[in-house]
Amino acid sequence: MEESQDExxxxxxxxxxxxxxxSPLVTVDxxxxxxxxxxxxxxxxxxxxxxxxGKWALPGGFVRVEEDRDLEAAALRRLRxxxxxxxxxxxxxxxxxxxxxxxxxxxxxxxxxALIDAASANFSSGETVQETRWSAxxxxxxxxxAFDHAxxxxxAVQRLRAKVEYTxxxxxxxxxxxxxxxxxxxxxxxxxRRVEKASFRRRIREASILEAIPGEKRRGSNRPAQLYRVVExxxxxxxxxxxxxxxxxx
Amino acid sequence: MEESQDExxxxxxxxxxxxxxxSPLVTVDxxxxxxxxxxxxxxxxxxxxxxxxGKWALPGGFVRVEEDRDLEAAALRRLRxxxxxxxxxxxxxxxxxxxxxxxxxxxxxxxxxALIDAASANFSSGETVQETRWSAxxxxxxxxxAFDHAxxxxxAVQRLRAKVEYTxxxxxxxxxxxxxxxxxxxxxxxxxRRVEKASFRRRIREASILEAIPGEKRRGSNRPAQLYRVVExxxxxxxxxxxxxxxxxx
DNA sequence: GAAATAGTGTCTGTGAGACACTATTAG
DNA sequence: CTAATAGTGTCTCACAGACACTATTTC
Numbered sequence: 001m002e003e004s005q006d007e008x009x010x011x012x013x014x015x016x017x018x019x020x021x022x023s024p025l026v027t028v029d030x031x032x033x034x035x036x037x038x039x040x041x042x043x044x045x046x047x048x049x050x051x052x053x054g055k056w057a058l059p060g061g062f063v064r065v066e067e068d069r070d071l072e073a074a075a076l077r078r079l080r081x082x083x084x085x086x087x088x089x090x091x092x093x094x095x096x097x098x099x100x101x102x103x104x105x106x107x108x109x110x111x112x113x114a115l116i117d118a119a120s121a122n123f124s125s126g127e128t129v130q131e132t133r134w135s136a137x138x139x140x141x142x143x144x145x146a147f148d149h150a151x152x153x154x155x156a157v158q159r160l161r162a163k164v165e166y167t168x169x170x171x172x173x174x175x176x177x178x179x180x181x182x183x184x185x186x187x188x189x190x191x192x193r194r195v196e197k198a199s200f201r202r203r204i205r206e207a208s209i210l211e212a213i214p215g216e217k218r219r220g221s222n223r224p225a226q227l228y229r230v231v232e233x234x235x236x237x238x239x240x241x242x243x244x245x246x247x248x249x250x
Numbered sequence: 251m252e253e254s255q256d257e258x259x260x261x262x263x264x265x266x267x268x269x270x271x272x273s274p275l276v277t278v279d280x281x282x283x284x285x286x287x288x289x290x291x292x293x294x295x296x297x298x299x300x301x302x303x304g305k306w307a308l309p310g311g312f313v314r315v316e317e318d319r320d321l322e323a324a325a326l327r328r329l330r331x332x333x334x335x336x337x338x339x340x341x342x343x344x345x346x347x348x349x350x351x352x353x354x355x356x357x358x359x360x361x362x363x364a365l366i367d368a369a370s371a372n373f374s375s376g377e378t379v380q381e382t383r384w385s386a387x388x389x390x391x392x393x394x395x396a397f398d399h400a401x402x403x404x405x406a407v408q409r410l411r412a413k414v415e416y417t418x419x420x421x422x423x424x425x426x427x428x429x430x431x432x433x434x435x436x437x438x439x440x441x442x443r444r445v446e447k448a449s450f451r452r453r454i455r456e457a458s459i460l461e462a463i464p465g466e467k468r469r470g471s472n473r474p475a476q477l478y479r480v481v482e483x484x485x486x487x488x489x490x491x492x493x494x495x496x497x498x499x500x
Numbered sequence: 501g502a503a504a505t506a507g508t509g510t511c512t513g514t515g516a517g518a519c520a521c522t523a524t525t526a527g
Numbered sequence: 528c529t530a531a532t533a534g535t536g537t538c539t540c541a542c543a544g545a546c547a548c549t550a551t552t553t554c
Binding site for chain 4: 501502503504505506507508509510511512513514515516517518519520521522523524525526527
């Protein structure tokens with residue numbers, strides 16, 4: 001850490017070359033969630049190159065210092081590449097780094113989760129000709145994901161489930177317009193348990209994060225349901241209590 | 251991303267040299283919190299070398315791939331160096347990375363916060379002869395910290411304050427033994443507002459995260475107070491409701 | 501009419517907020 | 528006794544859970 005005394009900062013910077021120091025490999029990995037067929041799904045890609053060639057993995061890759069303005073841009077680039085989605089809900093989950101997780105050396109990955117409406121994803125938009133698939137989170141364990149991606153996924157799922165207890169995050173998994181029953185169903189899918197209809201509607205109504213679309217109804221062979229959209233400019237709403245699910249759960 | 255077809259993974263790894271690719275600079279920064287003189291404080295060090303020489307900064311530095319087993323080890327190394335504390339509460343806060351934050355190039359830092367008891371910190375243990383000081387969080391804005399450390403600090407403070415609303419995190423800011431009144435005071439300092447005594451005690455009692463130390467009392471010119479310690483093996487307790495502070499706060 | 505889903509009314513339970521009350525020490 | 532802080536009793540209020548009820552559509 002000690003350099004020659006009294007050198008100016010500009011001289012120091014002139015002389016500085018990061019290639020002289022061993023540095024970790026830096027990647028971003030994106031956990032893209034969507035609800036499909038009544039199940040929480042993640043987008044996976046089959047690795048086309050070494051290492052871990054042929055295994056399923058989270059979309060990700062090296063941060064490109066020439067191209068990516070910041071970490072979020074790197075994650076967005078990868079998301080756009082796989083799904084064409086431009087404005088998802090994005091949240092940084094955690095960063096994992098150690099000497100074991102990648103055979104190429106000490107590596108670090110910034111894990112970001114994205115919530116999208118499955119219908120808005122456009123699969124074939126990628127230039128890279130690699131296999132891409134949705135996988136139900138429940139079944140990802142059977143796939144033996146590449147690297148430590150099982151652990152990264154686990155962290156993202158935990159974060160998502162935890163936040164659904166006290167926020168309205170699942171609104172980002174919905175299409176433009178949706179009914180309260182549909183939203184409730186998505187909450188139930190993410191949480192893996194039933195939610196009380198009356199309490200759920202009360203909670204959502206009082207948060208003022210949705211607005212009814214005047215006159216728009218979802219019709220079926222029953223009473224039509226009011227369609228709602230997310231009120232613009234609504235940052236993540238925090239409820240003062242968690243959903244407890246049956247009495248006194250921790 | 252495309253290499254020659256059908257190369258084996260081991261051949262690929264043989265050939266792979268990370269120095270051929272431009273990589274971000276990777277650092278860890280540690281936000282070390284302690285309560286001193288009725289205020290939330292952070293540990294700062296004066297930068298001894300370029301860049302930003304002479305400015306106050308969060309303790310941190312490059313990840314050393316030969317030395318640091320993982321990111322947490324890198325943060326712990328730095329914490330130990332500055333305070334001698336071996337087993338703090340550590341929590342990863344967020345990772346910031348972009349091309350602007352460090353003049354040496356695209357850089358990324360993993361921000362971790364540590365909660366310690368101020369009395370347990372041993373200042374002079376560092377080998378590096380650099381100035382070190384506690385600074386009240388409230389006054390850090392006056393110091394114009396190095397790099398984007400003001401932003402990193404802000405993120406850690408936000409995380410801490412948010413979690414104090416629904417966890418018992420401040421127990422990690424306490425010494426071995428403490429009274430409930432002392433703990434309540436620390437909650438109030440972190441939150442920046444008063445907390446109701448009766449509700450506070452009820453909440454802590456029912457969480458079963460503390461145990462009374464039999465017979466041990468804090469004596470003063472008043473009724474002696476029971477001393478408590480943290481029950482071992484108590485992971486972070488999550489309360490089902492937040493402290494709201496005056497009626498109906500969001 | 502029946503079937504089906506949308507949507508409401510209202511009671512209970514839990515735990516936070518408020519605040520007055522009692523308890524135990526030193527001096 | 529007073530001063531001071533420790534610790535409790537108990538009422539109110541907000542909001543989740545439970546569950547029965549009404550409403551509106553198609554067939």
